[in-house]
Structure formats: structure tokens, C-alpha cells
Amino acid sequence: MESKSTCPVTRRALVVDDYHGVKVADPYRWLEDDTSLEVQQWIDEQNECFQRHISGNPKRQDLKDRLTQLWHYSRCSVPEYVEGLYYAWRNNGLQNQSVLYRMTGLDDEGGIVFDPNLLSEDGTIAVESWDFSPKGNYLAYSLSSSGSDWQTIKVLNPHTGEILPDELHHVKFSDKTWLPDEIGFYYSRYPAPGEDTVLKYEARNSLVYLHMLGQEQAEDMLIHKDPEHPDWDFRFSTDENKKWAFMSAHYSTLFKNRLHFKLLAKMDSPWLPIAEDFEEGYQVIGVIEDTAYISTQKDAPFGKVMSLKLSESGASDMQTVIPDRGETLEYVYLASNHLICFYLRHATNRVMVFKPDGELLREVMLPAPGSVSDVSAKQDREEFFLQFTSMLYPASVLRCDLSEENPGVWFSPKIDFPLNDYETIQVFYPSKDGAQVPLFVTHRKGLQRNGSNPVLLYGYGGFNISMTPSFSVQILTWLENGGVWAEACLRGGGEYGEAWHKAGMLENKQNVFDDFIAAAEFLINGKYTSKEKLGIMGGSNGGLLTGACLTQRPDLYGSVVVTRPVLDMLRYHLFTAGRYWTGEYGCSDDPEQFRFLYKYSPLHNVKMNTAYPSTLIMTADTDDRVVPGQARKFAATLQAADAGENPIFVRIEKSAGHGHGMPVGKLIEEKADLLTFLLASLAG
Numbered sequence: 001m002e003s004k005s006t007c008p009v010t011r012r013a014l015v016v017d018d019y020h021g022v023k024v025a026d027p028y029r030w031l032e033d034d035t036s037l038e039v040q041q042w043i044d045e046q047n048e049c050f051q052r053h054i055s056g057n058p059k060r061q062d063l064k065d066r067l068t069q070l071w072h073y074s075r076c077s078v079p080e081y082v083e084g085l086y087y088a089w090r091n092n093g094l095q096n097q098s099v100l101y102r103m104t105g106l107d108d109e110g111g112i113v114f115d116p117n118l119l120s121e122d123g124t125i126a127v128e129s130w131d132f133s134p135k136g137n138y139l140a141y142s143l144s145s146s147g148s149d150w151q152t153i154k155v156l157n158p159h160t161g162e163i164l165p166d167e168l169h170h171v172k173f174s175d176k177t178w179l180p181d182e183i184g185f186y187y188s189r190y191p192a193p194g195e196d197t198v199l200k201y202e203a204r205n206s207l208v209y210l211h212m213l214g215q216e217q218a219e220d221m222l223i224h225k226d227p228e229h230p231d232w233d234f235r236f237s238t239d240e241n242k243k244w245a246f247m248s249a250h251y252s253t254l255f256k257n258r259l260h261f262k263l264l265a266k267m268d269s270p271w272l273p274i275a276e277d278f279e280e281g282y283q284v285i286g287v288i289e290d291t292a293y294i295s296t297q298k299d300a301p302f303g304k305v306m307s308l309k310l311s312e313s314g315a316s317d318m319q320t321v322i323p324d325r326g327e328t329l330e331y332v333y334l335a336s337n338h339l340i341c342f343y344l345r346h347a348t349n350r351v352m353v354f355k356p357d358g359e360l361l362r363e364v365m366l367p368a369p370g371s372v373s374d375v376s377a378k379q380d381r382e383e384f385f386l387q388f389t390s391m392l393y394p395a396s397v398l399r400c401d402l403s404e405e406n407p408g409v410w411f412s413p414k415i416d417f418p419l420n421d422y423e424t425i426q427v428f429y430p431s432k433d434g435a436q437v438p439l440f441v442t443h444r445k446g447l448q449r450n451g452s453n454p455v456l457l458y459g460y461g462g463f464n465i466s467m468t469p470s471f472s473v474q475i476l477t478w479l480e481n482g483g484v485w486a487e488a489c490l491r492g493g494g495e496y497g498e499a500w501h502k503a504g505m506l507e508n509k510q511n512v513f514d515d516f517i518a519a520a521e522f523l524i525n526g527k528y529t530s531k532e533k534l535g536i537m538g539g540s541n542g543g544l545l546t547g548a549c550l551t552q553r554p555d556l557y558g559s560v561v562v563t564r565p566v567l568d569m570l571r572y573h574l575f576t577a578g579r580y581w582t583g584e585y586g587c588s589d590d591p592e593q594f595r596f597l598y599k600y601s602p603l604h605n606v607k608m609n610t611a612y613p614s615t616l617i618m619t620a621d622t623d624d625r626v627v628p629g630q631a632r633k634f635a636a637t638l639q640a641a642d643a644g645e646n647p648i649f650v651r652i653e654k655s656a657g658h659g660h661g662m663p664v665g666k667l668i669e670e671k672a673d674l675l676t677f678l679l680a681s682l683a684g
Helices: 037-055 059-071 473-480 497-502 510-525 541-552 576-585 591-600 629-641 664-682
Strands: 016-019 022-025 080-082 085-091 099-103 111-114 125-132 139-145 151-156 163-171 184-189 207-212 221-224 233-238 244-250 257-263 272-275 282-288 291-296 304-311 314-322 328-335 338-345 348-354 360-364 371-377 383-390 393-401 408-411 422-430 436-444 455-458 484-488 534-539 559-563 614-620 648-653
Touching: 022 591, 037 629, 037 648, 037 664, 059 473, 059 664, 111 139, 163 184, 184 233, 207 233, 221 233, 244 282, 257 282, 272 314, 282 328, 291 328, 304 328, 314 338, 328 371, 328 383, 338 371, 348 371, 422 510, 436 473, 436 510, 455 510, 455 664, 473 484, 473 664, 484 510, 510 534, 510 541, 510 591, 534 541, 534 664, 541 559, 559 664, 614 629, 614 664, 629 648, 648 664
Parallel strands: 455 484, 455 534, 534 559, 559 614, 614 648
Antiparallel strands: 016 022, 080 085, 085 099, 099 111, 125 139, 139 151, 151 163, 184 207, 207 221, 233 244, 244 257, 257 272, 282 291, 291 304, 304 314, 328 338, 338 348, 348 360, 371 383, 383 393, 393 408, 422 436, 436 484
């Protein structure tokens, strides 16, 4: 067990809010201000406190060396076919960012097209998304700096390597939808922040523009705006043949949207409706001879595929092509005008191929129970690619062909680790209310269930996101050091359709925490581990999960890791993307929703004079998705309330965001600190 390390006492201030007649203190409100010199000093002091503690552990350097060794294996994305050429992102293992290669064929080693590692010395500039023009003469790509969600769009000539002068700002999560003649593309952006902008993270009044190559952004043509609905986001897309345009409107992360269409050649005509409300989600799969294929959960809680005829006068003849099959339909692609459907069965993927009329052609046989993490397919080609992974299966690329029964392995990484010495099993355990919850458990073969194994329990439980098996060097290092990795598929996710999701959102959010606590008790009662040797970990919404479970059952764990977390459930919606999450969590502005938010909000349920387990709160200074102020306030609150002997630290990464695009060097340092902390807490 680690010994307690004393961090500086954090200043308190008299700040009290009135929520519907309930007075709520917020003494560390000042820690929300990223620009404050006092906050910067607090960050430095807290980081120094943690580093003094972690650097004194002799295992830390060994763990970093082993992580570096394991991370040094080649990786490759699914290849994208563009006009007779293939493009793929490769990494030799320790490159901070992957490099784009062009290949004349699948047996070609290829040559470098674009190396993002040359954009910054520390590797903190990352390519977040990219879109080739129809004939492959241009590549529009989005750059993120220091992990920010804000992106800059630039354009590259992939044949010459020339970067064009075009540069577009004020962008988040936008596609780049090219015109058929490649002279420009559509994209979404937000207004430039004015001098009176108070919150630097604010993003409202989504706009859709057409950018023509060679012109300044100020000259871009405004295609769509809706000032009456400033919280709606708009996404523009077309079918692969560039005949039909689609406009999707979103206002939350609930995957529910409005959907309209028109002829791309007649952009001055009115938008025609497919769905005019936000009751369900509608994702356009593609268009075959003016028949649009759309996936939706409308009257299909696990998802279905429907078709409808498109014309200049409107949509008609809506039909169900592939009905709800009782398994979660995650996404659908078109290959040679066939529907490639990706389902979840007990949190592992199945791939089914259907003809356009809905007749099942075959199932694509995957190597093992696991996850399809990426797909590359073209509507007019029989060939398509899947990236497959599992806990003990590094991400490999499978080449599939509609004319062949089974896929072949196009790329398989080689890693210096005895994977066959370990195994993953799936078990089911009862939650507090009797719901059966899946749990993946990975450990060395022949594990002795005697209650003495250090176990790390991981979960998420929200936003309809499913927890499926995936490969991680961090997991391997944990296993190698005698640990057991357990991953729970909690309610709130999408593992069993929309009912499973709804059972863990809004007023039902406590079910998620109950599921996770029940998983901890299952592992203890099953003699996998003991309370003293059980750790829990989660990030983002999973940070809310571990924060809530920490405050509700501090007696149940030996260690807790709370990463880039949502923790202040009364104020989260006031910052960055938080407003999108009110459909999932609720909002304290609503009296009824305030009551259940306040009841479980981790920040507001820390109890004074309580002995808390060893706790590490991890965030990043430029996280503009889940603002780091929440983690800072929670750390200060927990440190002030703790009456035990276990250490409570906050680690704040510099020049990093929510985790996406993080350079390998920073990842290795972060994971070395994390594993050192956990092993000292649970295996010492």
C-alpha cells in the first residue's frame, strides 16, 4: 500500500449557488479559470507533488522501458482505394503520429505522401480526419493542436506532396465533402469568436460553407444557417456518385437528428424532408439508382435498414429492407451495392452481407470474438477492408471480397509478447436489480482465484457507446505484472440496443454505478481479487463513473483512477461541448433533473472526514471537451475531505487534450505513471 503524500492545501472561497431553493457551495470555483496565474501555480504544485511521489518508485523506469519496448510494433490503418491507388496510415511503433503512404497495389510497400511528425517538434499536431477528392487529386485534412477539438482544415496534393495555401479555421468535427469536379468542398464551421466572447470554448450557431480552392476563407459561400436554433449543429454530405446532397441537424449526442435532401446540382432549391423531428437517428448509408438506404432505430430498438425513393419532388416509397434482428446494428457500409452490416452480439462484432433487397448473402467470419474498429469500402467495388482487434489480438487488417467466402489477412502486426499465455473469457453477473451484465476478464492462463490477484476494472456506461474487446499495450503491461484486466459492459452503452442505453441515462444513471459496483463485488466474491487489490478506472464519462463509485463506495476498492472526467453535474453544461450532453445526463436548470444530478454528482457527494482509497485524478490543460476545471475542483475537494492514509493526487498533462491525437511519447509517460501508481497501490 502506498503511503500518503501531502499536497498543498487549496484555498477556499465563499461561493454559494441557489438551485431551485437548494443552497450549494462551490468553494473551489476559482479553479475553473484556466487563465488565472493562481490556477497555473496550483497546477504546477500539484504536478510536482505527484511527480515527487511517483519518481521515487524504483519500478517506474522499468515500466516505462517495457511500455516503450511493447509499443514499438508496426501498425497500419485500413487502406483506402482512390482511383487505382491505395492509401494507408502507418506507424513504425514509436512515431508520435502515423504517416500517410500511397501504394500502387496491395503488395506495394508504398511511399510517403504526408508526415504529420514534421509539423511540430513535440508531435502534438495530429491529423484528425481526411477526405480525398473524387479523382484523388486532392486531400482535405483537419489538424488538431495539443489535443484540441478545434481544428484547422488544409489541402494537400497527394501526388506531389504540395500543401496548398487554403486554410480554414473555427472548425470542429466537420466532414469535407468535395464537389464532383474537385474545385471545392463543403464544410461546417462556427462563427469567429468576437472580442466579447467570455467562454473560449463556446461553439454555437453552426454554419455550412462552400470553399473553392485558392480562395480566402472570408470569400467562402454560406450555404446554410439557422440563427433561431443556435444549439443545432449541421452536417453536409453527398452520396458517392455526387448526385444527392443531405443536410443533417443535431442538437445533442443522443444520435437523433433531422434529415433533409436535395439534388446537388440544384443547391438553390429548397431542402426536402426525410425526417423533420429529433425523435430518432437517421444515418445515410448511400444511394443506389436514386434509392437511398438509411439506418435508423425508428420502431426498431436494435436498429434496421430502410430504403426510400428520392426525386426532385420529395422522398417516397419508404420500406424496411433489413428489419430489426434483435442485435445492435452499429453501422452499415456499401460495397458493390451490397449492404455490409456490423452487429453486436453480447458486445462482440458480427459482420453480415445483404443484397440490396435485404436477402442475406453471408456472414464474414472474423478470426475470433472481438471488435471491428475501422472499415474501408467503396460502393462500386467488391473489395473492402476491416480492422479487427481484441484484448489479445493486435489490430490487424482483413481484406474481404464479396466473391470470396472468408477474408484474408492483409496486415498483421508482430509484437514481442507471449499472447498465447493469456486468455479472455466473458462472464455475466447480476446487478443490484437483477439485470445481467456482460464482463470480459483477461488474465494469464491457469490463474489461481485465491483473492490475491491485483484486478483493474474498467468501464464507461453512457452515450450509447459499447465496450467491445480491443488491444492495448497498457493492458499487456498490466497482465505481465501479474494483473487481471476486467471490462464491464454497463447499462448506458449500446451493447443491447436503445433500451440498454436508456436504462443508464437521465434519471436512470444510478443503474450504471450499480452495475459497476456489482462488477467489483462479483470479482471479489469470485475470488479473483480482494477489496485491497481491486482498482477501478474510467475516462471521460467513465471518469464520472469512477468518481461516482468512489464517493458512493469508498470502502470497496484499493485504488481509483479518474481520467479526464465529468464530475460537476450542476455546471458541466456551461462549458465546451457540455451543452450537447444534457439529453444524456439532464440539466440542473430543470428542477426535477437537478434533484437526481445533485444526488450522484461526484463533486457534491465527497464526504468530509472519510478515508478514501488511493486515488489518481488525471486531466490535461488544453482539454476543451471535458474542461479540466472539473478535475481540479474534485481533487481539491477530495484532498480536503480525506481522513485516511492513502495518497490522493491529480496529474495534469501539459499541451494535451481529451486524449485523441496524443503523441506516443506523451502516452508512454502517462501510462508509465498510471501503472506505477496502480501497482504500488494494489500489488505492493
